Amino acid sequence: MAAPRAANERGFARAWAAVERFAFAPASAAPLAALRIGLASVLLIQAGMVAPALLDLHGRSGILQAPLADALGRPGFVWLGWLMDRLAPLGVGEAPILVAVGASYVLALVALLVGWHARMAAAGAWFSHLMLMMTADSTNYGVDRFANIFLFYLMWMPAGAALSLDRWLGRAPVGPTSAARLALRVVQIHLCIVYLMSGLGKALGEPWWNGDSIWRTLNMPEYRQYDFTWLAYYPWLAMAAGWMVLLIECGYPVMIWPRRTRRLWVAATVALHVGIAAFMGLGVFGAIMAVLTIAAFAVRADPPGPVLSEADALRSSAAAGAP
Structure with missing residues (x-):
C-alpha cells in the first residue's frame, strides 16, 4: 500500500509542479x-x-x-x-x-x-x-x-x-513576478479560446470551405475597398483563402505554443488581420487583434537564466546578504 501511495504522491507533486511552472513561474x-x-x-x-x-x-x-x-x-x-x-x-x-x-x-x-x-x-x-x-x-x-x-x-x-x-x-x-506570469497566461488562454471558437464556427458552415464567404466579404458594399469581382473567374483563389483562414484560426491554440511554430503563427495571424484592415476597411479591429497576439506571444516573458520561484529568489537574496 505504501509504494502505490508514494507513487501517487510523486505523480501529484510532478503535476502540481508543472502547473506551477506554467501559471506562476516569475x-x-x-x-x-x-x-x-x-x-x-x-x-x-x-x-x-x-x-x-x-x-x-x-x-x-x-x-x-x-x-x-x-x-x-x-x-x-x-x-x-x-x-x-x-x-x-x-x-x-x-x-x-x-x-x-x-x-x-x-x-x-x-x-x-x-x-x-x-x-x-x-x-x-x-x-x-x-x-x-x-x-x-x-x-x-x-x-x-x-x-x-x-x-x-x-x-x-x-x-x-x-x-x-x-x-x-x-x-x-522590479524584476520578474508570478503575477505577471498569471496575467500573461490569462491573456494567452483567452486568445486561444477566441480563435478556436471563431475557427470552429466558420468550419461548421459550407461558405468558408467553398470560398463563398471570402467572395461575399470582399464584395459587400459596406466592406468593399477594391474591385474583387474578378475572383468569379478564379474561384479556387477564394476557396484557398477560406481554407487558410480556417487553418490559422483553428490551428492557433495548437501551433502558437511550441517555439518552432510560434513565430510562423504570430506572423500568419498578424497577416490575417492586416488583410482584414486592408481589404475590409476594419483598420482598428485589425490593429487591436494584431496587438493582442504580438503582446501575448511575440514579446519575451522569460527572464534570462534559470527561472526561480519568488520564494527561491527571496531565499537566494537572503543567503547572498548573510555574513
Missing part, C-alpha cells in the same frame, strides 16, 4: 506593457477618428434620437442617457457631459499609454469606454468588445511594471 512584465501601450495607442487613434462625430453618435438628438436610443439601450448599464437625465435638472446640457466623458476617456488612455498609475488609468479608460459603448450599442462590433475586455484585464495586471512612468518613479515591482 515572468517579465514586458508582454503586459506591450499590451498596455499597443491597446492604448490604437484606442487613442480610434478616439481621434470618432471625436468629430461624438455628438452625432452619442447625443440624444444625434443619429439615434432619444426614444430610439433608450429602446435599444441595455438595461442595467450606466450609460450616458442615464447620466444626462440625472444632471438635466441641474441645468447641465448633454454637450458638456459628452465632452467631459470623452475627455476623461482620452486622458485615461494617455495615462495608460505612458504607464502613470497604470491600473487606475485602465479602470478609468474601461469605465468611460463602457459608457460610450453602451450608449451607442447599435454601432458596436467586435473591436469595441475586445477593447473593453482587455481594458478590464489591465485593471488587475501589473502592466505598469515595465516601460512606464510607474516603473521609472519606483512605484512598480
